């Protein structure tokens with residue numbers, strides 16, 4: 038490899054393609070610098086920003102809703118996963134490591150660690166621990182997928198779940214699950230502008246195959262029947278409450294219990310596709326294996342509990358892949374790597390240009406100090422169309438502010454905001470007497486256009502950064 042910067046960029050992508058069996062990684066992901074090792078995506082350029090922004094939103098969202106936020110290691114002794122039953126029922130999906138003659142695994146799920154945390158809590162704090170007890174983690178897991186089935190961000194070997202486990206009394210199960218569904222709705226609608234309707238979401242009740250209980254599904258027929266009956270009732274309640282369709286998948290349950298899967302319909306370059314995203318899973322096996330029934334009976338005098346495994350969006354990688362395809366790379370304001378691009382349109386008259394640049398830099402500073410991710414680009418009347426094309430085909434900032442001679446002369450800001458509802462840009466002009474006033478007005482406009490950003494404003498991510506070099 039020698040020569041130009043472009044050669045090196047091409048080389049990076051060639052390498053990406055060479056180690057990946059499919060060559061059709063959605064081009065849209067590459068614009069944010071998201072590309073794949075063999076089933077393990079790398080997030081660079083803007084990708085790293087939107088990913089961290091999303092993780093920050095998820096952490097704040099869950100801590101506000103009473104979840105204990107934790108972080109657990111990527112590797113574990115295989116003993117832990119023997120105890121959980123994974124080494125018997127899930128081994129073919131797991132990566133096994135040998136370190137100093139001891140067997141370790143890359144964790145394929147976070148549950149065993151979360152149960153250790155719960156046991157530790159209840160051992161220390163006894164009945165001060167109130168059920169339902171909710172544990173959340175941005176949980177990185179690794180699962181084997183055959184190389185032929187890997188696909189961009191949508192099917193990978195290492196991914197990250199918005200994973201939580203809820204330990205609840207049987208009697209609270211319905212409320213707990215309805216609450217989780219409310220969380221799914223709130224998150225999709227407020228952060229992602231994805232309203233829940235029967236056009237874009239359905240649920241699937243995934244049951245065991247009765248012939249394979251004891252073989253592929255852990256537990257007894259009685260335990261499965263009782264959990265499946267309960268979950269069936271809850272599924273119809275959810276379908277009715279949210280006006281969405283429900284179907285049944287026999288044999289699709291997790292090995293430890295039946296589940297409700299959230300299936301989203303998203304547009305892609307190759308047509309409309311269905312993807313499994315969030316999930317709500319019932320578990321009566323892990324409590325027994327981790328002796329949770331015993332300690333719960335001892336502490337509360339009633340041991341009828343379930344463990345509920347749940348993820349609201351499921352895999353962060355898959356969700357982002359699907360979302361980027363669906364909205365053709367248009368991220369919502371809360372997640373966009375560059376939220377505001379300021380374009381200074383220079384005139385060639387140095388006196389005027391000095392005022393334009395002054396104003397532009399002033400606005401950039403104010404936006405940065407308000408916690409926004411900002412990029413600034415100097416342009417001219419002639420180069421403006423090309424600059425806009427280039428920005429719109431790469432980093433796609435939700436907001437563009439133009440400052441040229443007219444804007445300075447008339448004390449106005451010309452603003453272009455991308456609307457996900459209309460899938461196009463909407464232009465506005467703000468007349469102001471002070472910059473602070475203009476920025477307040479800008480905030481009001483965003484409030485109207487990007488309803489969601491404001492609903493989550495209390496826990497909106499703050500990763501301010503000047504990312505001008507990306508424009």
Ligand code: ZN
Nearest residue numbers: 146147148346
């Ligand atoms: Zn789990």
